[in-house]
Amino acid sequence: MKTESLKNTKYQFEKPLIEFRKVTKVYGEGQAAMEALRGIDLSIYGGEFVAVMGPSGSGKSTCLNIIGCMDTPNSGSYIFKGIDVGKLSRKQRALLRRHYLGFVFQGYNLLNRHSALENVEMPLIYRKIPAKERHKRAIDALTTVGLKGWETHTPGELSGGQQQRVAIARAIITEPAVLLADEPTGNLDTARSREIMDLVSALNRDRGITIIMVTHEPDMASYAKRIIRFLDGLVELDEENGRET
Amino acid sequence: MLWNTILLAMREMRRNAMRSVLTILGIVIGVAAVITMVTIGGGATVQVRQQISSMGSNLLMVSPGKRLGPGLSSGNIPFKQSDAEAIAKNISSVGAVAPVSSQSIKAIFGNQNWSTQVTGSDNKYFRVTNRSVRSGRQFSDSELRSGAAVCILGETVRKKLFGRQEVLGERIRLQKLSCEVIGLLEEKGQSTMGMDQDDIVVIPLSAYQRRISGNQDVGLIQVSVKEGASTEKVQLEIERLMRERRHLSPSDDDNFHVMDMKEIVKMLTGTTRLLTALLSAVAAVSLLVGGIGIMNIMLVSVTERTREIGIRLAIGALEREVLMQFLVEAVVLSSFGGLIGVVLALTASIWLSGILRVPFVFNAGIVVIAFLFSAAVGVIFGYFPALKAARLDPIEALRHE
Numbered sequence: 001m002k003t004e005s006l007k008n009t010k011y012q013f014e015k016p017l018i019e020f021r022k023v024t025k026v027y028g029e030g031q032a033a034m035e036a037l038r039g040i041d042l043s044i045y046g047g048e049f050v051a052v053m054g055p056s057g058s059g060k061s062t063c064l065n066i067i068g069c070m071d072t073p074n075s076g077s078y079i080f081k082g083i084d085v086g087k088l089s090r091k092q093r094a095l096l097r098r099h100y101l102g103f104v105f106q107g108y109n110l111l112n113r114h115s116a117l118e119n120v121e122m123p124l125i126y127r128k129i130p131a132k133e134r135h136k137r138a139i140d141a142l143t144t145v146g147l148k149g150w151e152t153h154t155p156g157e158l159s160g161g162q163q164q165r166v167a168i169a170r171a172i173i174t175e176p177a178v179l180l181a182d183e184p185t186g187n188l189d190t191a192r193s194r195e196i197m198d199l200v201s202a203l204n205r206d207r208g209i210t211i212i213m214v215t216h217e218p219d220m221a222s223y224a225k226r227i228i229r230f231l232d233g234l235v236e237l238d239e240e241n242g243r244e245t
Numbered sequence: 246m247l248w249n250t251i252l253l254a255m256r257e258m259r260r261n262a263m264r265s266v267l268t269i270l271g272i273v274i275g276v277a278a279v280i281t282m283v284t285i286g287g288g289a290t291v292q293v294r295q296q297i298s299s300m301g302s303n304l305l306m307v308s309p310g311k312r313l314g315p316g317l318s319s320g321n322i323p324f325k326q327s328d329a330e331a332i333a334k335n336i337s338s339v340g341a342v343a344p345v346s347s348q349s350i351k352a353i354f355g356n357q358n359w360s361t362q363v364t365g366s367d368n369k370y371f372r373v374t375n376r377s378v379r380s381g382r383q384f385s386d387s388e389l390r391s392g393a394a395v396c397i398l399g400e401t402v403r404k405k406l407f408g409r410q411e412v413l414g415e416r417i418r419l420q421k422l423s424c425e426v427i428g429l430l431e432e433k434g435q436s437t438m439g440m441d442q443d444d445i446v447v448i449p450l451s452a453y454q455r456r457i458s459g460n461q462d463v464g465l466i467q468v469s470v471k472e473g474a475s476t477e478k479v480q481l482e483i484e485r486l487m488r489e490r491r492h493l494s495p496s497d498d499d500n501f502h503v504m505d506m507k508e509i510v511k512m513l514t515g516t517t518r519l520l521t522a523l524l525s526a527v528a529a530v531s532l533l534v535g536g537i538g539i540m541n542i543m544l545v546s547v548t549e550r551t552r553e554i555g556i557r558l559a560i561g562a563l564e565r566e567v568l569m570q571f572l573v574e575a576v577v578l579s580s581f582g583g584l585i586g587v588v589l590a591l592t593a594s595i596w597l598s599g600i601l602r603v604p605f606v607f608n609a610g611i612v613v614i615a616f617l618f619s620a621a622v623g624v625i626f627g628y629f630p631a632l633k634a635a636r637l638d639p640i641e642a643l644r645h646e
Binding site for chain 1: 249555557560640643
């Protein structure tokens, strides 16, 4: 049962920040070909907090990769900020990532041999920000995620929850338009997960960062304002989340 | 940005200190070997020049036969003593002229024997070759005329035959000739060709001719040119005189050769240079092998750090920036190897020049070239792994365990 793409009344007069038009994605060729996305239409507006759910292999990760400009559709188009990403070069997509997107992964993906501060600073290095400012902004970001005083610790010396906070600090230091989170609480216990979700919600609420989060857990999805459910490469359900967070 | 990348590369090197050291070993050895070879070779060349100038750069050697090399001749018409006398008499700028004949003979004293170079000449020989008699005396005129059985020994011969015994007045036997030792030569050490110049017994030429060679031939005429006179001019004059004395028509080739010391210097330094070049080439191969080692380790490093590359690409690093990061790492690694190589080479060169008794001549050119070459090795062999890193698919790279 597929519902009409939901138009949140709050945003319906604006242009969508993210727009999928009949997006398909096929991996492999011939017999082995696997259709990950089978014609997705989707609009996400600036400031939304979207949870993407669905069983493994339903296409939610592929969708997130395309939104994150790491992958491109086979057909259809993906419009980000009015730009057709499918027509961009690898370099232009990297620049989009650099300037508008922040990533948080299930496995944290921190550089293990760098300190928390160095990890958080890294995106600014690629933005050619001078060391002094980099330093200051990294400390600010770490303070935002509640890790003031942990700057010199390496990921190995931090707990899972703390590592994920560092990853979030790294993602928000560039003040991205969109924060993409791929099962950010997948490796954490419930208490830690709640803390992370509170942090993410606060970023959405206080800074207006658009959040798109893939998750398995209904508990975590309930923090979002909108839930999109994938099944077999199609959007099965797209609804506003009733629960107040 | 570049400075940051260099700092990052240095940190990466420190993290894998052991591996880094092993990786750059090839470069270190290559650079060190090339620089050491060239430095020692350069020192040897300088030494050859110094030794020859100590022999007197104003020395000419007139030998029968076509040019073969110092002291060597093919079996052409030999000289006579009169040829030497003619040179001394007719050519104004010559200082001293010594007719020289020599061959290897076993010298015997008591139950000691020693195979040495027995040279027949006269007192001019000492002047021409820049040698002096340290104790005893030179030949007297009558001894020279009559071919008396007297001899003057080099230091090596004295040591071998007499050890600590008193020498002057003793008699040694050279084939059938028993001759009295009347003098000892000042020590001179090794010659440019590695010959022991103190392994010598000098006897009057007439004694040599009568009692040893059995003919009136003179093997070689050594001529010293007067201070300030032109060697070339004297050389030409000797050639003209000898052609005349040997009745050569203008169409005949010379059947003798006048060799200038400069020519000998050129010949010997040429040999040294060739050897240096060959050894350096072999050493340079080690640089190449070192480069392959660096490529290997960089490839391993790219595989190991696939996730890191994925992260960097995901947060917006450009291909070019990842490429630079790995390239700089390879260059920092190889340049560091080069630097250690330079230090090692200079230490080894100073040490070796001491052992080989060759002067240490610092050659800034080869140090700079070898260092730059090591950096270039990093660029060349680091490029492929760096490209591999830069071309990674960020999604795949992030999934990599």
